[in-house]
Amino acid sequence: MTPAQPILASRLKADEAIVTAWSTLAVPILAELFGRAGYAAVTLDMQHGLHDLASVREGVASIALGGAHRIVRIPVGETATASRLLDMGAEAVIAPMINSAADARAFAEAMKYPPLGARSWGPQRGAQLAGLSVPDYLVRANDETLALAMIETPAAIAALDEILAVPGIDGVFVGPSDLSLTLSGGAKLDPGGEKTLAAAAEIATRARAAGKIAGIFCLEPETVGKAKAMGYRLMAYGGDMSLFLGAAQQAVKAAG
Ligand code: 3PY
Ligand code: MG
Numbered sequence: 001m002t003p004a005q006p007i008l009a010s011r012l013k014a015d016e017a018i019v020t021a022w023s024t025l026a027v028p029i030l031a032e033l034f035g036r037a038g039y040a041a042v043t044l045d046m047q048h049g050l051h052d053l054a055s056v057r058e059g060v061a062s063i064a065l066g067g068a069h070r071i072v073r074i075p076v077g078e079t080a081t082a083s084r085l086l087d088m089g090a091e092a093v094i095a096p097m098i099n100s101a102a103d104a105r106a107f108a109e110a111m112k113y114p115p116l117g118a119r120s121w122g123p124q125r126g127a128q129l130a131g132l133s134v135p136d137y138l139v140r141a142n143d144e145t146l147a148l149a150m151i152e153t154p155a156a157i158a159a160l161d162e163i164l165a166v167p168g169i170d171g172v173f174v175g176p177s178d179l180s181l182t183l184s185g186g187a188k189l190d191p192g193g194e195k196t197l198a199a200a201a202e203i204a205t206r207a208r209a210a211g212k213i214a215g216i217f218c219l220e221p222e223t224v225g226k227a228k229a230m231g232y233r234l235m236a237y238g239g240d241m242s243l244f245l246g247a248a249q250q251a252v253k254a255a256g
Contacts, residue, residue, distance in 0.1 A: 008041060008069040008091045009144045009170070012213045012233050019224060020071055022217075022239040024049030028062035030240050035066020043071040043236055046081070047096050053084065060089040064129050079110035082147075083119050086111065089129030092146035094173045094215075099155040101162035108168030111147040113138065116168045146170040148215055148234070151203050152178035160203065164210035171213025173234065174200050191219050197226070204231035 011018060020041035021034035026049075034042045042063045044051045051059065051072075060070045072085045073094040082093045095107045109117040119141075127137035130144070149163055150156075152175035156163065163169060176191035183195055190196055200216060207214040208231045215234030216227045224235045 026050045026055035028058040031059045032062035032066035035068030041069035082110045089126045094148045096150040098149035104163040104166040112168040148173040153182040173215035
């Protein structure tokens with residue numbers, strides 16, 4: 001069987017730019033609609049979003065139905081959940097607050113089958129959503145599912161080259177809000193600020209030099225282009241809650 005859709009890992013490794021929507025509302029049909037609206041990928045957020053395992057289980061299938069790539073962010077430190085999400089059909093998992101090579105190794109271990117890692121066997125649903133037979137899934141999973149480590153603290157920046165060197169870590173994903181908060185010692189949230197963007201530029205340069213994928217969360221549409229120019233290729237832009245609120249506010253205004 002051949003994959004039903006192009007492979008996210010192959011597209012990103014070929015240097016293609018992908019914009020992912022950000023799904024926080026635990027409503028699978030909304031995740032599907034992002035794909036129907038034209039997003040190339042949708043990320044289901046289990047860290048700060050309202051998603052749980054049940055909504056992700058249904059959500060990844062809904063994303064596939066909408067024709068988009070399936071990405072999920074786990075809560076901090078939940079590496080066992082990362083393995084489960086791959087079994088459910090995630091093509092990429094984003095792990096927040098990876099601050100050391102040890103954090104990265106624990107994440108990679110959960111994400112990759114031996115000899116690279118220690119992922120346990122049982123990917124039947126994941127194979128179905130990837131359009132693969134179960135034996136083919138084993139051959140391809142380590143290359144075609146992505147472990148993306150979030151860089152959002154000075155400690156992570158200090159350990160960046162070691163994190164990037166961990167086998168099984170496919171790339172990094174920058175959280176500019178936490179990064180600004182931690183860079184300022186808790187003084188301010190400044191995701192679009194000069195210091196945050198300078199750090200983001202450095203992270204992308206070092207990730208690309210290591211041959212790894214660079215991703216980033218963008219709060220403004222203009223940031224997507226700026227991030228691309230820095231070398232980022234996976235850009236998150238567009239959250240369901242703010243998009244819905246904005247559209248509802250406009251409808252109320254138009255009707256009033
Ligand atoms: C951050 O900006 O800190 C994020 O984690 C984005 O979701
Ligand atoms: Mg964060």
